[in-house]
Amino acid sequence: MEERNPLSLFFFPFPKKTVNLNCIFFIGLSEIKDLLWKTAMLHICKTQLQGSILITEMYEIIGSHSLHLSLSFLELMRSGRLMSLSVPAGDLNSLLPDEDGRRLYIGMKDYLLSTSLDDITQTPCKIYWPASPDRIQNCIMAGKNLQTDCANFLRVLELYNQTHLYACGTGAFNPRCAEEQMLQYEDTESGKGKCPYDPHQRTATAMIDGELYAGISSDFLSHDTAFIRSLGERHVIRTEQYDSTWLQGAEFVHVAAMSESDNEEDDKVYVFFTERAQEAEGAAGKVLYSRIARVCKNDIGGQRSLVHKWSTFQKARVVCSVPGPDGIQTHFDKLQDIFIQRGKEKKNPLIYGLFTTTSNVLNGSAVCVYRMQDIIRAFKGNFLHREGQQYKWTEYTGKVPYPRPGTCPSSTYGGFKSTREYPDDVIFFSRTHPLMQEVVNPLGGHPLLIRVGVPYKLTRLLVDRVEAVDGQYDVLFIGTDSGLVLKVIHLPKDHSLISVCVCVCVFCLQQWLFAGSAEGVVQLGLFHCDLYGQACAECCLARDPYCTWDGHSCSPYMLTARRRNIRQVNDDGNPLNQSGLQVEAEEKTLVVAVGNSTYLECLPKSHHATVTWFKDVGENSLEQHKLVVIDRGILIPRAELNHGGVYHCQLEEHGFRWTAVTIRLIVWSPTFVSAQPWYQDVMALINHGKLERHCKELSQRHSNKESGNHKHNKQDRKRADRHRHRGGAEKEKGRGRKNRSQMQISAKRLPRSA
Structure with a gap:
C-alpha cells in the first residue's frame, strides 16, 4: 500500500463472484513504540464485484462512527493510478515481496510469477511448474478432484537468501519443494513437513537463519497437524505426533522470531494458531481457542525422551473478548491474522490480532492488540494439569523441575549447552505440561475494533506506522472475505507517552498496498489527500496521518519537508483555528x-x-x-x-x-x-444572470415579430393602391385602415411569458 503523489485505491475486474482477499501486504514500514490507544475510524473502502465491472464505494464505518471519505470507482479511475494484474490460472494464494530485488513473487496453481514491485502491470515472468502426470493420476484414483486438488498449488514462498527463492507446492497430494531459480520437477525435493498435502489447508511458514519453520498438516488425511523446523544443518525437529495435549486440529496463522533479551541464546520462535481446546470441551462439544506457542531457536530435542521433538514447546490461550454488563464475555475465538509491529525496542513489539466468532448465532470480527510483556508474563505463570482423560484441567500445584520447562539452554541458566543435557524430569514435565494456565489478555481488556452483524468477515490485517507533527500513529488496513479494504487509525490516549522518533521511510514516495485474491493482485495507494477538500479546515478535520495542509492544498505529509505544515491528528486544539480559516456557510x-x-x-x-x-x-x-x-x-x-x-x-x-x-x-x-x-x-x-438572459430572448422574439408585421403592412398598402385605381378605393381604403389598426395593436402586445 503506497503512493506516488496523492493517494489512490487500485482495483481490477474480477469474474462474477465474491472475492476473498487471500493475502495483503504493503511496502514501507516505519518503527514503533509501545503506546496506549483509543479508536478513531477514518474511512473504509468497499468493493462490489459485478461481472467484469468493479464498483468501488465507501461503506459504513466500524462501530458507532462512520466513514470519513467516500470514493467512487470513477474517481479512482480518473486518478490514473489503478494498477492490477490478473492471473488467468486462478487460485492465487501466496504473495512475497523482495524489496532488495524490487520484485513481487506470486504463487498460484501450477505457476510461479515474478513481476515488478514498483509497477505490477509490467509483463510478469512465468515459471510453469505442474505436478507430474503420474501423481495427478494417483491423486484422481484416491478420490480427489482434478481441478481443485490434483495439481501443484504453490503454498510456500520464502526468500532463502539474496539470490534464491524457496518454493513449495502440493504436487497433487505429493508436496515438492525447490530452491533453484529454474524449477524443474526432477530438480525438486520432498516437501513433506514443509508444505501441506491438501491445498485447502492453511499454512504458516517463516525462513529464520536459513531454516524453515512451518505450521502445517503433515499427512495425506490432514490429521497430523505439526509445527516443524527443517532445512539447515540441524536435524528436522517437530511437535509430538498424535498427542492432543500438544496440538489438536490446529490451523496455523503466523510464525515469527522474537527476541526477549539481549542474550541471543534466549531467542524464541512464536507460532500463532487456532485449535480445539481440550480444557473447554464438555457437553457443548468442540470449542475453538486461539493460541500462541513458542519454542527456543536452539532447541534440538531431548536425549532419551522427545528425541527430534521440541523440548521447550509451550502454549497459552490468546483472549479477544468483549466484557458484558452481566459479567458474560463475548469471545472472538478464531484467529484469522497476526501483524507484529516492531519499533526501536525490538524486544517490545505490539502484536495486532484479527479474530472472528465461532458461533452460528453471532457473526462478527474484532481486532485486539497485545503487548509482548503480557505474553511473556503468561509463559512465566503456572501450568495446567490433568490427572487423566476423565479429570478436569486444573492448576498444577506440584514442584516444577529446574531449569524451568521452556527455558532455553544457555550459560545463564545452569550452564546447559543444549536441550539434550536437560535432566529427564525437565523433559518429561515439558512433554506432559505444554499448556499454561494464564491467558494473554488484550491491551485495555477489550478489542480495539469490532464488526458484528455484517455479511462479511475480517480476514487480513496490516499496520503501518505513520510519523506526524504531533506524534506517531498506527494505521490499520484490513481485508475481508467479500473484497473490502478497511482503513482505520489509532489515536493514543495519553499524548505524553509519545516519543517522537524521526524515522527514515525508504519508500515514502511510493507507498503501495498489495492485495491478492484467487483471481489476481491489485496495487493500492495509501491515501487520497487531494480528495479531502480545497480548504485548510477540511484537510485538518480529515485527521489522516498521511496528509497535511501545506498552505495551498491538502497534500501528502513528508518528514523531509521544511515548510511549516499544519497537521492535526489528535483531539487537542481546534483544526478550524489552527488553519486560520473560517468555514463559510x-x-x-x-x-x-x-x-x-x-x-x-x-x-x-x-x-x-x-x-x-x-x-x-x-x-x-x-x-x-x-x-x-x-x-x-x-x-x-x-x-x-x-x-x-x-x-x-x-x-x-x-x-x-x-x-x-x-x-x-x-x-x-x-x-x-x-x-x-x-x-x-x-x-x-430567478438568478440575475438568468433573468437578464431571459429578458433579452423575449426582446429578440418581439423584434422579430414586429419586423414581420411591418412587412405585411407594406404589402397590404400596395394591394390597397391597386384597388383604388380599379374603382374600389373607398371600400378598400376603409378596410385598409381597419387592418392597419389591428396590426398596430397586435404589435404593441407583450408576450404572455412577460
Whole structure:
C-alpha cells in the first residue's frame, strides 16, 4: 500500500463472484513504540464485484462512527493510478515481496510469477511448474478432484537468501519443494513437513537463519497437524505426533522470531494458531481457542525422551473478548491474522490480532492488540494439569523441575549447552505440561475494533506506522472475505507517552498496498489527500496521518519537508483555528408550492460530522410540523405555508461546530392574494444572470415579430393602391385602415411569458 503523489485505491475486474482477499501486504514500514490507544475510524473502502465491472464505494464505518471519505470507482479511475494484474490460472494464494530485488513473487496453481514491485502491470515472468502426470493420476484414483486438488498449488514462498527463492507446492497430494531459480520437477525435493498435502489447508511458514519453520498438516488425511523446523544443518525437529495435549486440529496463522533479551541464546520462535481446546470441551462439544506457542531457536530435542521433538514447546490461550454488563464475555475465538509491529525496542513489539466468532448465532470480527510483556508474563505463570482423560484441567500445584520447562539452554541458566543435557524430569514435565494456565489478555481488556452483524468477515490485517507533527500513529488496513479494504487509525490516549522518533521511510514516495485474491493482485495507494477538500479546515478535520495542509492544498505529509505544515491528528486544539480559516456557510434559496414535497439537503464531506438542523429564532420549531429529519437532510412530504423560513445545517466533529448550509425556504400558493402579482415574487427569485438572459430572448422574439408585421403592412398598402385605381378605393381604403389598426395593436402586445 503506497503512493506516488496523492493517494489512490487500485482495483481490477474480477469474474462474477465474491472475492476473498487471500493475502495483503504493503511496502514501507516505519518503527514503533509501545503506546496506549483509543479508536478513531477514518474511512473504509468497499468493493462490489459485478461481472467484469468493479464498483468501488465507501461503506459504513466500524462501530458507532462512520466513514470519513467516500470514493467512487470513477474517481479512482480518473486518478490514473489503478494498477492490477490478473492471473488467468486462478487460485492465487501466496504473495512475497523482495524489496532488495524490487520484485513481487506470486504463487498460484501450477505457476510461479515474478513481476515488478514498483509497477505490477509490467509483463510478469512465468515459471510453469505442474505436478507430474503420474501423481495427478494417483491423486484422481484416491478420490480427489482434478481441478481443485490434483495439481501443484504453490503454498510456500520464502526468500532463502539474496539470490534464491524457496518454493513449495502440493504436487497433487505429493508436496515438492525447490530452491533453484529454474524449477524443474526432477530438480525438486520432498516437501513433506514443509508444505501441506491438501491445498485447502492453511499454512504458516517463516525462513529464520536459513531454516524453515512451518505450521502445517503433515499427512495425506490432514490429521497430523505439526509445527516443524527443517532445512539447515540441524536435524528436522517437530511437535509430538498424535498427542492432543500438544496440538489438536490446529490451523496455523503466523510464525515469527522474537527476541526477549539481549542474550541471543534466549531467542524464541512464536507460532500463532487456532485449535480445539481440550480444557473447554464438555457437553457443548468442540470449542475453538486461539493460541500462541513458542519454542527456543536452539532447541534440538531431548536425549532419551522427545528425541527430534521440541523440548521447550509451550502454549497459552490468546483472549479477544468483549466484557458484558452481566459479567458474560463475548469471545472472538478464531484467529484469522497476526501483524507484529516492531519499533526501536525490538524486544517490545505490539502484536495486532484479527479474530472472528465461532458461533452460528453471532457473526462478527474484532481486532485486539497485545503487548509482548503480557505474553511473556503468561509463559512465566503456572501450568495446567490433568490427572487423566476423565479429570478436569486444573492448576498444577506440584514442584516444577529446574531449569524451568521452556527455558532455553544457555550459560545463564545452569550452564546447559543444549536441550539434550536437560535432566529427564525437565523433559518429561515439558512433554506432559505444554499448556499454561494464564491467558494473554488484550491491551485495555477489550478489542480495539469490532464488526458484528455484517455479511462479511475480517480476514487480513496490516499496520503501518505513520510519523506526524504531533506524534506517531498506527494505521490499520484490513481485508475481508467479500473484497473490502478497511482503513482505520489509532489515536493514543495519553499524548505524553509519545516519543517522537524521526524515522527514515525508504519508500515514502511510493507507498503501495498489495492485495491478492484467487483471481489476481491489485496495487493500492495509501491515501487520497487531494480528495479531502480545497480548504485548510477540511484537510485538518480529515485527521489522516498521511496528509497535511501545506498552505495551498491538502497534500501528502513528508518528514523531509521544511515548510511549516499544519497537521492535526489528535483531539487537542481546534483544526478550524489552527488553519486560520473560517468555514463559510453555503447559502441556498428554495421555492416550493403548497402541497408539494421538498428536500433540504446537507452533505458534509466528513462523515464523522454530526448533522443538526435549526430554524431561526422566532420561527416555528421542526417538531411542530410534519417533517422527516433523516441522516443528511430534512424531507417535507407536503409543504405548508408555515414551513417557510430559514433553516441552518450545523455540523459537529470532535467537539467543533460550524454552520455548513443555510437554506431559505419560500412556500407560495397560487391562490394567495398579495399586494403584487405572485409571479413577480417568483421572478425575483430567478438568478440575475438568468433573468437578464431571459429578458433579452423575449426582446429578440418581439423584434422579430414586429419586423414581420411591418412587412405585411407594406404589402397590404400596395394591394390597397391597386384597388383604388380599379374603382374600389373607398371600400378598400376603409378596410385598409381597419387592418392597419389591428396590426398596430397586435404589435404593441407583450408576450404572455412577460
